[in-house]
Amino acid sequence: RRTWRARSSPTSTPTARSPTRAPSPPIKRLRAFHIIESTEPCLLSCPQDITREAWVLTDEAKGYAAGGSREVHLVAAIPPEGASRAALKEEFGDVVFDIARKAAAKNKWIRFERGIVLRTVEDTTDEMQELLKRVENGEVVPDLIKELKRRKLVTKEKVIWYSLKKGPEFVVKRKTLATDVTREHLKSGDWKDLEFKDYNYEAQGQPIAIGYSQPLLEVREAIQNIFLEMGFSEMPTNMFVESSFWNFDALFQPQQHPARDSHDTFFLKAPATTTQLPDDYLEKVKQVHQSGGYGSKGYGYDWKRDEAEKNLLRTHTTAVSARMLYKLAQEEHFAPNS
């Protein structure tokens, strides 16, 4: 338990004795924390925290301090002729009787004779009550505190004291620090009087909403730029479906070549074939596959048009190059075009 107590005078220091009760109403812990923390930077006060530990009475003990200890009550309840255990138990309750009996026996205030509890003294000094009162008043009793603790009559209480002093920049009226510059400040000219609160530069800035480019496409762009800067022109490659003719035959990949296997090429169910192919060029391609030409020995096999008409998903962009070369060859003049 922590209790917060404000001292009336900002300059005096607390003592071990119970401090002067504050005239102001008690303030909540958190609020006090805030006040202390916010005034610290402004150096209006130099707080030091002092932690003191004190023993306080439990509620049970408070009852004894006020009304006397149980053992005294017990003895007082025993008539001169004595009382039976049972009767006393009934009056006080089992638990209380037990505790009181033990304490009274310890002080030698009672004795037992054949099941009867008898007084041994006429008057009892309620030392317990006195002790408790002394502790309540703030007195330190190191040697007896153990007994009290055993009987669960006291608990340790930690009290944190803040000693507040006037700091070098003490002012009666608190100045508010500005956090931001606003339009009003500028308009009114107040900005001249502004004092800023310190920024925490180690804090992160506000996360902003941003968009992203795909990293692979950035790489693609870099590669495209290399070619563009050398004077290359981009080919139109936005055609994924291609015929075997342009993808393989026009590039002289023989028709039984493994790359044309269904393992390595995606052939199509729909659209399955390309029937529109440049016939004259196709004838030349066929010739070279079968028997050579243009300086080549050829492959020496029977070239089939059916195979060339099969559609597939383009396996290499060179298929586009093949189309481009054919197109360029149709030009009147073959020359670099700048």
Added chain:
Amino acid sequence: CLSKPPLSAFTSSGSPAVLARLPGSRVPPPANNTAPQPPLAMPTVSVGRDRLFAALGRVYTQDEFEALCFDFGIELDDVTTEKAIIRKEKHLEEDVEADGDDEVIYKIEVAANRYDLLCLEGLARSLRIFTGSEATPIFKIASIPRGSMLQMHVRPQTSQIRPYVVCAVLRGVTFAEVRYNSFIDLQDKLHQNICRKRTLVAIGTHDLDTLQGPFSYEALPPQEINFIPLKQEQTFRADALMDFYRSDMKLKKFLHIIENSPVYPVIYDSNRTVLSLPPIINGAHSAITLKTRNVFIECTATDLTKANIVLNTMVAMFSEYCENKFEVEPVEVVSHDGSTAIYPDLSCYKMEVSLSDIVGPIGISLDETQVISLLNKMQLQADLCSSNREPCISVSVPPTRSDVLHARDLAEDVAIAYGYNNVPKSKPKSMTIGGRQPLNRFSDKIRAEVARAGYMEVLTFVLTSHEENFDMLNRTDDGNKAVIIANPRTSEFEVVRSSLMSCLLKTLKHNIDHPRPIKIFEVGDVVSLDTSRDVGASNNRRLAALYCNSNSGFEEIMGLVDRIVKIVRAPHINFGQTYYVPSSEPEFFTKRQCKIVMSDGKQVGYLGIVHAEVLRKFGIPDPCTFVEIDIEALL
């Protein structure tokens, strides 16, 4: 709106535009090895390191050997041991005892069209010639009078199933175990590569001394063929043999080549001993052993050119073990129409090429003598040409180099022998101005704009499942829309996407835990059937955006559309005052969707709050608004 692009320069080497570079020389196609390989993998030859160095005549450090491979144009892919291979195959732990020895094995990747590099003999020989320690061998046909040649008679029925056969004999060979294994391995490699898993060509090798010529190549109904196949002890009838091999891991994949034919190909000797049932299995009778001295090789085929290449490769590789080194005994093949041919045809292919046609395309200047010595390093016998017009080289291409088809192949080999890294870099001699495709330039502008609006760009797959493309979007397939793959790998690749909607929704689902609002977009192509194009389909460039939050964000998406409309509004793009027209499509909530139309009424896009059913199917718990626009229409 695809405009014709401006032409770009070709390096002016003076030569006219030639047809595209013949493929296959150094950028090889994927090979069909039995072990699964990644796409575009080159065939790998496994050779014992020490055997290889012995054959090369010197020992190399691994670095030295790698450098030699690199210069020659092959690659040392892996170094392992037989033990390690078996361990890996059986998934054994490191320290567990495994079979196989510790002989270090080099796995070397070679170009897929270099059949002469598929065995240690060929590899070592090529490297010896390349480093200059040996000259290119000249293969000879043994001079045997025509009448004494072994004969192979071809019956007419073979044309129904497997018309061609070529043969050769290797005399006086000595097969130590390693050579024998090499011999078998080469047949395997050839079967996988050029033979296209025995469909085009099948090789059969036999102990000639167990047989009696002349031989006959026939095609008979399976019930009439009986023999003891290799590794078996009892006789099988051919049709029963097919069933027998159905459970054989290695042979079952070849059965389909002949099993449904009314006649099966079969080779007999004059005693009606079956040599082989191509392309399935040889007969046990003529099986080659380590004691075999004379080898009979037959290659049956559906492609004669390839049969010759295969036969030539076999004899070229192994005739070095014959009694008369590099000499091959010929066989006469008598066709059913009476015509005859003598195999193997080991003739060289003669080419005459001008010096400039060889060094010009490379970009180096060498004289004829230098070029000749470089060609000789690559097993291409070169000489000065007798032509007097301009410097000219005559080249005799040996049967081992069936990959040389054109003068460009000679140029390539000269470049390799010269060393690619030694070729000087140069700049094009003429200047051109580059340019972008208008649609792509426009797409990039749109992308930048949408990113500025705070959207994250995504890049999604072009292929998708049929379900995602239709059902999951509450759309129906009328069969006239989507391009369909005939051989999809998985259901994920069944169709080409018709819209970007499923792509963005799927992306959203996989990133559903991102902080809100989630704003993603993509500019990409979708494909539709299109009868106006030669191929029957066309691409369409689209912009699509998706907004997801605890509220639908419909106004947000509208704001984005307003922004797009504003920036493309130009004299020729006509949007009226209002360009939203209510719609009623099943993929969106009713009364929460509209079309985007131009002033002539043409629809260029659509947007709406995604229907709860669609969200449920995609597994998205929060409301979303989606828009898709055809940006080609805005170009």
